Amino acid sequence: MLQNAQDALASGGNFLQVAGTPIMLAIACLLLYLAIVKKFEPLLLLPIAFGMLLSNLPMLKDSNAIMMHTEFFTDPDYMIDGQVDIQRVVSSGGLLDMLYLGVKLGIYPPLIFVGIGCMTDFGPLIANPKSILLGAAAQFGVFFTFLGALVLSALIPSINFGVKEASSIGIIGGADGPTAIYVTKSLAPALLPAIAIAAYSYMALIPVIQPPIMKLMTTKKMRGVVMEQLRPVSKTEKILFPIIVTIVVGLIIPDAVSLVGCLMLGNILKESGVVDRLSKTAQNELMNIITIFLGITVGATATAESFLNTQTLGIIALGLIAFCFSTVGGLFLGDIMYWVTKGKVNPLIGSAGVSAVPMAARVSQVVGQKENPSNFLLMHAMGPNVAGVIGSAVAAGVFLSMFTNI
Amino acid sequence: MELSQAMITGQGITLGEAFGEGLKVTGLGMGIVFSVLIILMIVLCLFKVIFYKEPKKEAVAAADVPETPAPVSSVRQEPENDMGDEELIAVLTAAVAASLNTSTYNLRIKSYRRVNNNVPAWNKAGVTETINNRVF
Numbered sequence: 333m334l335q336n337a338q339d340a341l342a343s344g345g346n347f348l349q350v351a352g353t354p355i356m357l358a359i360a361c362l363l364l365y366l367a368i369v370k371k372f373e374p375l376l377l378l379p380i381a382f383g384m385l386l387s388n389l390p391m392l393k394d395s396n397a398i399m400m401h402t403e404f405f406t407d408p409d410y411m412i413d414g415q416v417d418i419q420r421v422v423s424s425g426g427l428l429d430m431l432y433l434g435v436k437l438g439i440y441p442p443l444i445f446v447g448i449g450c451m452t453d454f455g456p457l458i459a460n461p462k463s464i465l466l467g468a469a470a471q472f473g474v475f476f477t478f479l480g481a482l483v484l485s486a487l488i489p490s491i492n493f494g495v496k497e498a499s500s501i502g503i504i505g506g507a508d509g510p511t512a513i514y515v516t517k518s519l520a521p522a523l524l525p526a527i528a529i530a531a532y533s534y535m536a537l538i539p540v541i542q543p544p545i546m547k548l549m550t551t552k553k554m555r556g557v558v559m560e561q562l563r564p565v566s567k568t569e570k571i572l573f574p575i576i577v578t579i580v581v582g583l584i585i586p587d588a589v590s591l592v593g594c595l596m597l598g599n600i601l602k603e604s605g606v607v608d609r610l611s612k613t614a615q616n617e618l619m620n621i622i623t624i625f626l627g628i629t630v631g632a633t634a635t636a637e638s639f640l641n642t643q644t645l646g647i648i649a650l651g652l653i654a655f656c657f658s659t660v661g662g663l664f665l666g667d668i669m670y671w672v673t674k675g676k677v678n679p680l681i682g683s684a685g686v687s688a689v690p691m692a693a694r695v696s697q698v699v700g701q702k703e704n705p706s707n708f709l710l711m712h713a714m715g716p717n718v719a720g721v722i723g724s725a726v727a728a729g730v731f732l733s734m735f736t737n738i
Numbered sequence: 739m740e741l742s743q744a745m746i747t748g749q750g751i752t753l754g755e756a757f758g759e760g761l762k763v764t765g766l767g768m769g770i771v772f773s774v775l776i777i778l779m780i781v782l783c784l785f786k787v788i789f790y791k792e793p794k795k796e797a798v799a800a801a802d803v804p805e806t807p808a809p810v811s812s813v814r815q816e817p818e819n820d821m822g823d824e825e826l827i828a829v830l831t832a833a834v835a836a837s838l839n840t841s842t843y844n845l846r847i848k849s850y851r852r853v854n855n856n857v858p859a860w861n862k863a864g865v866t867e868t869i870n871n872r873v874f
Contacts, residue, residue, distance in 0.1 A: 458859040461782035468768075475767045479760025485748050488758040494748035495741060495759065563842050569785050576781050584774050719775065726774050730767045738741055 352636025356388040359639075360631075372536035376509060376627045380529060383631025387428065398631040399426035405436055406522055412603070414614070419677050422461050432629040437526075441510035442594040445725075448510075449574075449598020450611045452689065452721070456714040457643025458569050459562040463681065465665060470685025471727045472661025473505030477654035478731075482649065490642045495738070496520050499731035501647055502529045505654030506724025507538070507688040511591060513630065515728045519735055525634030526644040530651035535688045537545030541652070542659050542695045544699040549663040554670055555703040557678035559712045559725050566602070574600040581726065587736070588729025592722060658686045662716065684713035687720030826850070 363381035367374040387400040404410050406422050411417055416436055421429050434440045457464060481498035486489050493501065494517040503515045504527060512531040516524045534541065546555075574596035581592045601611040666682025680700045684692040693713035700709040744750045745759055827847050835842040 458785060459781055461779045461786070464773070464775045464779045464782065468772045471771050472768065475764035478767075479757070479764055482745075482751060482756035482760045483753065486751040486753045492748035494744075494746045494751075495763075496746070497748060498760075561843060563786075563790060564839060567788050571791050572785070577778060580777055581774060582783070584777070585770060722778070723771055723775060726771050726871075727767060730770050734763070734766075738746060 346728065348636055351626070351683045352640060353388055353390050355640060356634065357385065359634075360384040360388065365565075366533070369468055372466040373532045375623060376532050377529075377536070379627025380525075380532070380631035382403050383428065383544055383628035384525070384634045385630070385631075387632035387635065396561050397486055399424075400428035400432065400629075401425060402633050402635050402638065404429060404625055405432065406638070407635075428629055428632045430580075430649060431625045432632065434622075434625055435629050436521070437628065438514060438517060438590065438609065440622050442512045442590045443515035443622045444619060444626065445591055446598040446601075447615045448689070448721070449595040449600075450602045450615035452550040452595070452599055452718050453714070454573050454599065454718055455565045455570060456711050457716075457718050458565045458573055460715045461714065462585065462669065462677070463715030464722075465667075465719075466562070466662050466682045466685040466716035467687070467723040468685075469665035469682065470658045470662035470687070470716070470720050471723045472664075473654045473658030473686075474502045474727045476502075476657045476661075477505050477567070477650050478502035480653055481646070481650050484646055488642070488646070491646045493643070493646070496654075497523055497736050499735055501650050502654060503527075503728055503731065504534070504632065505686075506720075506727055507535055507655060507658065507681060507692070508721060508724045509535065510626075511724050511728045513626070514591060515731055518732060521633075522638055523643070524630060525639055526647045527632070527651075528630045530648050533657045535652050535691065536687070538655070538688050538691050539695050539698075541655050542686075542692065543699050545656060545659045546680055546683050546695075546699050549667065550701060554667070554675075554679050555700060556707065557670070557675060558704065558707050559678055559681075559709070560676065562711060564711065568607070570603040571600065573602065574582040577722065585726055585729040585733065587732040588726050591725040591728060593723065595725065655686065659683045662686060662720075678707075678709060678712065681709055681713040683737040685716040685720045685723070687717065689717050690714065691722060692720070693717040 355705075360381050363377055363384065364545070366372045367377035367381055381450075383400075387402070391398050401410075401421075401424075404425060405416055410415065410420060416433075418433070421433060471484055478498045478501070481493045481501045482495070485493040485498070500512070500516040500520040503512045509528065509531050513524065515526055516527045520527075534718065578596045578709050584590045598611075598614055601607050602615060662682035662685035663679055664682070665685075666677065666679030669677040670679045678700060680696045681693075684696045686692045693710055693716075696713035697708070697710040700707045742755065744752075744756060781873070827850070830847050831842050831845050834847075836847055837871055838845075
């Protein structure tokens with residue numbers, strides 16, 4: 333390795349070739365620390381960090397031991413007509429290359445959504461249909477960040493975000509890991525590791541990011557509002573809901589169906605009550621296996637060349653903006669609802685429209701309870717929270733339908 | 739959609755272009771997201787009309803009924819409190835509300851008494867075993 337470094341220096345190699353590997357290994361170790369000690373979304377961050385470690389080990393060129401060849405998926409020289417040469421991946425790729433096909437071909441994120449669907453209870457949303465609008469308003473950060481990314485690209489010469497990159501960065505604001513990965517792998521595969529890491533790290537930071545914004549945008553009186561109890565929801569409604577959502581979304585925005593459709597498939601497995609075994613498998617074994625594959629391969633795409641640049645810094649900054657403005661969007665509509673209903677809606681549930689389930693809802697609960705200890709907002713906040721999942725999948729569909737074929 | 743080369747590659751975007759395209763997509767995107775979710779909201783409101791019977795009258799009736807449906811087979815009265823009285827009442831209210839399918843707001847526990855558990859030992863053993871078998 334030292335020899336490599338010297339060669340690189342002698343041949344006028346840049347800083348990246350020399351220091352890239354050690355820096356990437358250090359970043360991988362930092363992420364492992366955050367996942368294990370600080371417990372930042374460890375379920376994903378741990379495999380991501382270890383994948384990063386695996387693919388950044390110093391290796392001889394063309395060694396058979398290399399587990400991940402990112403060039404197969406990004407370098408036009410290795411591709412056929414801009415498409416991944418699957419034959420090459422299968423014949424000369426390593427383990428992670430083959431597993432990465434599941435990301436590249438868009439297999440893993442929808443399968444994770446099946447599992448999420450099995451774990452989601454849409455009851456609070458069905459009981460309070462208004463709350464679905466909060467899930468829409470909280471997508472504001474997604475589009476605002478899209479704009480922000482383009483502006484940043486115009487202002488800073490070393491950052492080049494086109495509409496595809498801007499969409500992938502914006503979707504971080506959906507606070508939904510699989511959705512962000514799904515959009516990014518289609519529109520801007522080179523940014524995948526940075527976006528996945530930003531999305532999952534900020535999701536872990538929601539309890540830190542949201543409360544100050546929530547306090548800023550609501551008054552003490554608003555935060556203390558106790559909401560009416562939710563009506564009971566019948567089984568028929570819970571079964572009809574996934575069917576109707578799939579049809580409506582499919583009719584309006586077909587590009588969102590692979591995500592929303594799988595979410596609803598998982599949900600109907602659970603709500604129908606006749607396929608208990610399938611539902612259990614989808615939310616446990618299937619989801620866990622896919623999570624391992626997804627995490628480790630997304631991490632493995634983080635190479636020094638693709639990760640150590642100003643664009644990554646831009647993505648990390650824009651990701652934070654995305655989360656903040658999604659929260660602002662949800663709270664803003666929450667405030668409006670408070671005024672329209674003359675104080676029946678607690679605006680704090682608006683911030684739960686950011687779809688990180690159930691973390692965002694829990695934050696609403698905690699902040700609300702600080703103001704009024706006998707207030708239980710959790711179930712009310714679950715409505716916008718699960719609506720946010722649908723909302724961000726629809727936003728993803730909007731981006732995909734606009735920019736896939738340009 | 740018509741897009742300049744700069745908008746696709748991200749090289750040499752002008753500030754004006756960035757704002758123009760950004761605002762357009764923001765408007766269009768938020769519009770689509772809202773319209774999809776508003777349609778779903780309308781459907782959910784219809785759900786309420788079609789499937790949900792207002793339980794108001796039932797609830798009022800229920801409010802009169804529920805003194806705890808204590809089994810009659812009580813043998814001894816034993817108000818020994820190993821958990822706080824309030825906590826026990828909260829649990830009872832919730833259980834009755836769940837079994838009557840109504841809200842805890844419609845119930846008021848006026849009194850309760852503990853009844854002896856006179857299930858035969860073999861029955862108990864059977865129940866415990868079944869429960870344990872299901873733990874995995």
